[in-house]
Amino acid sequence: MDIRARLRISGIVQGVFYRASCRREGEARGLRGWVRNLPDGRVEALLQGPKEKVDDMIRWCFRGPEDARVTDIDVAHEDPADDLAGFRIG
Numbered sequence: 001m002d003i004r005a006r007l008r009i010s011g012i013v014q015g016v017f018y019r020a021s022c023r024r025e026g027e028a029r030g031l032r033g034w035v036r037n038l039p040d041g042r043v044e045a046l047l048q049g050p051k052e053k054v055d056d057m058i059r060w061c062f063r064g065p066e067d068a069r070v071t072d073i074d075v076a077h078e079d080p081a082d083d084l085a086g087f088r089i090g
């Protein structure tokens with residue numbers, strides 16, 4: 001059964017290839033969703049797929065790519081929907 005999680009990631013997460021790395025990691029796990037920069041300096045990601053793969057991706061998001069410095073992630077679970085195809089950068 002799929003789950004969906006919306007993440008708002010704080011720290012040094014813009015300008016460090018966070019979005020590109022997140023897309024690559026999401027695709028490698030077979031997740032659907034997207035990742036985008038927010039105007040306040042955070043990154044937002046929407047992840048959908050099997051619970052164990054979404055949970056694994058959330059753990060990756062706490063680390064991020066090498067130059068990122070994640071200080072906090074707000075995770076909100078939502079109802080899964082059929083509105084996502086692939087994993088994209090928004």
